Amino acid sequence: MIAKLRGLLDGFGTDFAVIDVGGVGYLVFASTRTLAQLGAIGDEVVLHTEMLVAEDSIRLIGFSTAAERDWFRLLVSVQGVGARVALAILSALNADELHNAIAAGDSRMITRAQGVGPKLAQRIVLELKDKMGGVALGPGAAGGTAPIPAGSHAQDAVSALLNLGFRPAEAAAAVGKAETELGPEASLDQLVRTSLKMAAR
Template sequence: MIAKLSGLLDETGADWAVIDVAGVGYLVHCSAKTLAALGIRGEGCTVYTELQVSENDMRLIGFASGAERDWFRLLTGVQGVGSKVALAILSALSGEELQRACAGGDAAMVARANGVGPKLASRIVNELKDKAGGMASFPGAPPGALAPPPGSASADAVSALQNLGFKPAIASAAVARAVEELGDGAELDALVRVALKRAAG
């Protein structure tokens, strides 16, 4: 699976961009916020990606950050929320606003997104309410940082630090800073090494 693309911004449209990676142009569908973050045509850019495969379609969805991709995965896990609706929500709300809306049961905020009616907005905040509570920003982590997905290197690193005696909040914050420093694809041992320095410091 393609997890990340780094290349030149070749072309953009209303909800898509073409990223030229070594002469191959990848069409990625993006939220308005991601498109704005990509910069101008001809410049270097990086997008985190999610490959969606259906019976008659394959599409690559692009995100400016790993956190935005995590929200996309959560949103598309809600019944009735496809990739278009999820991108519309991520275009209208930042991760922090979405987190606040879900945690506080504010369906009206989610309904501000194009194509999201009151019923669907209520379902989204109800289904994600508990998950949003566990996804609060960690102390010292970048705004909107999410709890690492189970089974990921980040989650394993948090667990490793807790086994060494660090409290969950401190372990999470240290790993979040390590991920910010090393990037999303960092190996477990590198994450633990850097996170230990951050936690001890």
């Protein structure tokens, strides 16, 4: 399982990039938002990745942040949403916009993504609102505030709890409580450990 790539940007296309890691070129599919943030050919880049294994292929999907990867996982859990559609949605909407659309039940906003019609957008809103428990992948969302910044220790702690099998709402709530107790300067290790204690209460 490949979870992250760090290497040099060797090339890119409309929906993919090639990352040179120690002389090996990894073909990584990504949203247009992620591709736009990679920089110039030859620059060092870091991508969170998700490996998709099918009968006839193995594909790597790349994300500029752990938050985008977590949204991808949620999106492809919806019936009728494959990797291509999920990336189209993440190209059209950033994490905050997607959360707000789902929380508000605004399926029309999701139809901005290429290949997403009204029926599929409605299904995405209904299924993900239930899975999220009305809470974004960030501890501040439950109180109606903005989700935590992508790439922060809090966001990484939420991602760590998701990888351990916690539901998004549970992970966000636990990390939110831990961050309140420890303060904004808490390390990732402190946040994860305290979040696990909070979730066990």
